[in-house]
Amino acid sequence: MRIVNMTNAGAADVLYLSDVETPKASPHEVLIRVHAAGINRPDILQRQGAYPPPADASPILGLEVAGEIVSVGEDVKNWKSGDKVCALVNGGGYAEYAVAPAAQCLPVPQHFSWVQAAALPETFFTVWHNLFQRAQLKSGETLLIHGGTSGIGTTAIQLATAFGVKVFATAGSVAKCKAIESFGAVAINYREQDFVAEIKSHTQGQGVNVILDMVGGDYIQRNFSAASKEGRIVNIAFLNGSKTELDLMPLMLKRLTLTGSTLRAQSAAVKSIIAQELLAQVWPLLNAQKIKPVIDSVFPFADVVKAHERMESNQHIGKIILDVDV
Structure with a gap:
């Protein structure tokens, strides 16, 4: 089978296609x-050598x-050959x-293309776990998302809005702020406004x-x-750095939770529990098309370098997908 390989850690041009033996299911x-x-952003970090995969991945x-x-492993009972799925994999997706x-697979939603289905697992698992499990976000509450036009951001806006949450989101351009507003959130241009x-x-x-913060730093x-007061703050990335000087007094006075x-x-x-809750x-x-992933761009498999460069440009709005059939 064809895979995306790497010569070594580095810029996007270290990626190339090569042939390896097809894996077998355990x-x-x-x-x-x-x-x-x-x-996804972790792919960029792994390619750069800053996010090595777990030993068993x-x-x-x-x-x-x-x-x-x-094909299915001998212990798998809920899936069969021919089933159409999208899946959170532990590496190996390219x-x-x-x-x-098997527990990290979900059925392709009705009327979804392969491209749309491939845009679901990583962001929906991440958003559900952090906003609805860890932060216990509830209907009637308010939410601020930093990075509102990222794959995570566009997913979080739609999911939170669907569950009756008032959403605010930051972005750094007029075009991105317009996109945020079209998804149903109040946009804040962090280059021109103090969020x-x-x-x-x-x-x-x-x-x-x-x-929900993926920026960090200041x-x-x-x-x-x-x-x-009683607010919950969830960090899922640190694009502006994970080290900063902090005054923690507000954490005490407001009884904040930082996780x-x-x-x-x-x-x-x-991950199995997250999958079960997403399915339910x-x-x-998704099946009712009340929410759907925002697709920024689709690249042929051989153009993976361009796909990574698109993500690193930070110009994208929504998900970037590789079409493996092309």
Whole structure:
């Protein structure tokens, strides 16, 4: 099978296509003929040598795929050959075939293309785990999302809005702010506006109940100011750095909760629970087309370098997908 390989850690041009032996599914896994694969920020970091895969994971890039199951492990009872699925994989997604834990597979929603289905697992697992499990986001609350036009951001806006949450989101251009507004959130242009002041203005000085932050750096302190009393702040990345000087007094005075997580390091049991909750609570919304992934661009498999460069440009709005069939 063809895969995306790397000469060594580095810029996007270290990526190239090569041939390797097709993997086999272990007893609890399925083997998927991949039609499309999602591009995610952790892929960029892994390619750069800053995010090595776990010891038991495939070294091949790629954390989400969509395709048809071609074989199942002997312990798999809920899937069969021919089933159309999208899956959160533990690496190995940039390939014509990928193995996935059966518990991390979900059915392709009705009327979804392979490209749309491949845009679901990584972002929907991440958003559900961090906003609805860790932060306990509830209907009637308020949410601030930093990076509102990223794959995570566009997913979080739609999911939170669908569950009755008032959403605010930051972005750095007029075009991106217009996109955020089209998804149903209040946009804040962080290049022209102070997001703390804007949040205070929109919430009558109360602040927001939950903040989803992938920026870090000086945003960490400013998030304390933008949060309401009993607010919950979740960090899922640190694009502006993970080290900063903090005054933690607001954490005490407001009784804030500051937490964070990465998805890849979570146990199979945790990912299985996330999948079950998504199937029960989110997949009906997808099947009814009440929400759908925002697709920025689709690249042929051989153009993976261009796909990575697109993500690194930070110009994208929504998901970037590899079409493995092309």
